[in-house]
Amino acid sequence: GAVVSQHPSRVICKSGTSVKIECRSLDFQATTMFWYRQFPKKSLMLMATSNEGSKATYEQGVEKDKFLINHASLTLSTLTVTSAHPEDSSFYICSARGLAGGPGEFFGPGTRLTVL
């Protein structure tokens, strides 16, 4: 099946710094990528939809200036958490869609962000 990678898998940073998370579709071109966050023992919450070459669409309540999304190519989307604070600590997961004929959406392994 299609493979989606995320880097880094785990990051610890100080409050006030910015952190960039990369999401790559390794064996297919992703027309759309999605970013989710997940708190412990909770479900995934969609943050934004990212389309290659255009601005991301953010879900209600998600600050676009806080969570910068760039989808520069059909295989790469990045999420930058700007001026991170402890409440931004979470598990961030991306997914990619674009493989015709399959289930349609494949998820990355996730990135654990801890802000001290």
Added chain:
Amino acid sequence: LAKTTQPISMDSYEGQEVNITCSHNNIATNDYITWYQQFPSQGPRFIIQGYKTKVTNEVASLFIPADRKSSTLSLPRVSLSDTAVYYCLVGDNMAAGNKLTFGGGTRVLVKP
């Protein structure tokens, strides 16, 4: 977006069959039903997808009645490693840009 309802948790024993039913009363004509499995600190993993009737693959079966207002994921002969959260999602995930909404999922615990 079609809303889904599934049991919060289920316990089972090794070797048993586990059936998880998901309700999706307002499923749309173009919507597929997709099930994902998630282990702690990992991204969801695709299990199975269907549109109607029955779909079977090497890990699970998906039963969908004619009215498509519900679906049942069947895991045959579970093992301890099947302990995970299982999510039922409904949507047209073939179309670019269409987003999926995760419900609460079902936490399955397989006991020895």
